[in-house]
Amino acid sequence: FCKISSQSLPVVTSSVPWIGTVIELFNDALGLLQRNRERYGSVYTMSIAGHQVIVVCHREGVVRIMRDAPKCLTNSFNTRMLEAVGGVKSNTITHVLFGKLSGLITRSFSTRAISKLAPAYTQRVVEEMMSLVKGQTRQPIHLSQFVGECLYRAVSSMLFGPRFPLDTYADFMCVDSQIPRLLSPILFPPRQATRARKNLKKKLGAFIHDCWDDIHGLPDAALAGTAIIRTLREAALPPCDEQGVLLAFLLGLHANSLRVTTWFLAFLLSDQVALSRIREEIDHVIDTEFGSLDALFSSPVQSLGKENFPLLDSALKETMRLSVPPVFMRAVKVETNFPIDDATNITVKRGQYLVADGCSLNMGHDIFEDSNEFRYDRFVQFDSHEDAEKHTHLPVSPFGGGIHACKGQDFAVYEMKVFAIVCLRLLNVTAETSTGTSMHQVHPKANTSIPTPVMYLEDGIFVRVSKHVDCMYLNDSIINRIFFDLPI
Numbered sequence: 001f002c003k004i005s006s007q008s009l010p011v012v013t014s015s016v017p018w019i020g021t022v023i024e025l026f027n028d029a030l031g032l033l034q035r036n037r038e039r040y041g042s043v044y045t046m047s048i049a050g051h052q053v054i055v056v057c058h059r060e061g062v063v064r065i066m067r068d069a070p071k072c073l074t075n076s077f078n079t080r081m082l083e084a085v086g087g088v089k090s091n092t093i094t095h096v097l098f099g100k101l102s103g104l105i106t107r108s109f110s111t112r113a114i115s116k117l118a119p120a121y122t123q124r125v126v127e128e129m130m131s132l133v134k135g136q137t138r139q140p141i142h143l144s145q146f147v148g149e150c151l152y153r154a155v156s157s158m159l160f161g162p163r164f165p166l167d168t169y170a171d172f173m174c175v176d177s178q179i180p181r182l183l184s185p186i187l188f189p190p191r192q193a194t195r196a197r198k199n200l201k202k203k204l205g206a207f208i209h210d211c212w213d214d215i216h217g218l219p220d221a222a223l224a225g226t227a228i229i230r231t232l233r234e235a236a237l238p239p240c241d242e243q244g245v246l247l248a249f250l251l252g253l254h255a256n257s258l259r260v261t262t263w264f265l266a267f268l269l270s271d272q273v274a275l276s277r278i279r280e281e282i283d284h285v286i287d288t289e290f291g292s293l294d295a296l297f298s299s300p301v302q303s304l305g306k307e308n309f310p311l312l313d314s315a316l317k318e319t320m321r322l323s324v325p326p327v328f329m330r331a332v333k334v335e336t337n338f339p340i341d342d343a344t345n346i347t348v349k350r351g352q353y354l355v356a357d358g359c360s361l362n363m364g365h366d367i368f369e370d371s372n373e374f375r376y377d378r379f380v381q382f383d384s385h386e387d388a389e390k391h392t393h394l395p396v397s398p399f400g401g402g403i404h405a406c407k408g409q410d411f412a413v414y415e416m417k418v419f420a421i422v423c424l425r426l427l428n429v430t431a432e433t434s435t436g437t438s439m440h441q442v443h444p445k446a447n448t449s450i451p452t453p454v455m456y457l458e459d460g461i462f463v464r465v466s467k468h469v470d471c472m473y474l475n476d477s478i479i480n481r482i483f484f485d486l487p488i
């Protein structure tokens with residue numbers, strides 16, 4: 001082993017000491033990481049607001065940080081972020097969300113559990129989409145709102161039942177979009193976000209009360225949510241922290257799935273070939289293999305896998321490749337020699353941060369041809385390639401790894417696929433930019449200033465949605481029930 005002290009690693013310099021990298025980070029986090037990689041190599045240090053951060057960009061190092069074999073790292077950055085979102089006292093998130101609720105969340109969203117969630121979820125997605133086209137107003141709406149509101153309402157009511165305050169979407173999005181401000185309230189006063197959080201917590205508080213008063217009266221579909229409310233209540237937190245933990249949970253549940261699904265539609269709407277080929281695949285599989293959307297959604301959840309829907313599966317992986325920068329931040333809790341590959345240990349000190357930057361792996365041009373392009377069938381082509389094994393997955397999972405790997409990943413994939421299938425089967429969606437020009441061939445752009453797991457899409461895309469002309473005639477009781485009194 002070669003032992004390297006963190007002091008001897010290349011150091012990123014900034015023209016404005018102390019605050020310099022913070023400004024660059026909030027301006028363009030991914031650009032900063034890319035410039036640093038090119039200039040300083042695959043292991044370097046930088047100072048962020050007085051904290052020493054060691055960045056590791058090579059594959060072996062990324063994997064080792066995620067695995068944390070020496071057990072010397074914590075994900076305290078994520079904890080701090082969730083504390084800021086929920087407005088809760090320190091340790092509450094570690095103790096309740098990552099402690100008491102963690103096992104329950106893992107169980108509630110596993111592949112096995114999805115079959116219990118599926119009937120209510122699929123029904124709610126169809127209802128939400130249909131309610132959007134009910135009035136046939138044809139007014140354009142923001143793409144992010146079309147996707148976001150539909151998923152937020154469908155998933156929340158699936159999990160917590162019909163009493164969940166569904167009118168909280170706008171406040172939730174306001175909190176979600178202002179996380180950096182909530183994290184640095186002194187540099188950027190977050191007035192709007194604190195107001196939205198206050199409204200949201202008030203409604204969540206009333207909901208928790210309501211549920212608790214009638215914990216046995218909730219419908220079966222709300223069982224997972226009921227168990228979450230029960231565990232939260234049993235933690236005996238002050239009301240403000242209780243509501244804050246539920247808000248932090250909702251952020252984990254919704255924020256990333258909403259954004260990836262928005263990216264997915266943005267990419268398809270800008271690529272007519274991809275859109276029509278995936279729509280054809282969905283129609284073909286439903287009509288020839290299952291007979292109806294009902295039958296597809298009543299069959300085992302694995303039916304939505306890549307065997308039946310290879311193009312849809314590939315397009316979703318490709319969306320995640322481009323929209324989820326695999327950058328994971330860990331704090332060192334005990335001084336140690338951290339092995340970043342078979343030959344090198346870095347001496348890390350308590351309080352330093354280790355960052356695993358997998359961007360060059362998932363987004364790098366030496367791994368993916370035309371790496372900046374959205375190629376909906378990229379992973380199908382890899383599957384049929386000779387060295388298929390290498391390419392069927394992304395080099396770094398967009399859901400992280402090790403003990404902090406995403407607990408909702410199976411459900412997230414199911415949720416996004418159901419949304420895509422229902423949307424492409426039942427709706428016509430056309431997109432335009434804020435200036436009214438067609439989205440055709442317009443590459444969706446990211447706003448890279450907000451360092452969250454999924455990049456924000458620059459929100460200039462509007463959609464018009466209407467019913468797919470044929471959908472009244474589909475052999476589907478799920479649709480006929482909902483369509484019954486709707487005009488075509």
Ligand code: HEM
Nearest residue numbers: 252253256257260328398399400404405406407408412453
């Ligand atoms: C496309 C959607 C999603 C993406 C891309 C995503 C991504 C991630 C990533 C990258 C992490 C690890 C962060 C780190 O290691 O620093 C994570 C953690 C987590 N995710 Fe997700 N996630 C998604 C959806 C969900 C859903 C639907 C849930 C359901 C509740 C969920 C629950 C969690 C939880 C509880 C953790 C914390 C795990 C821990 O620290 O022990 N996620 N997610």
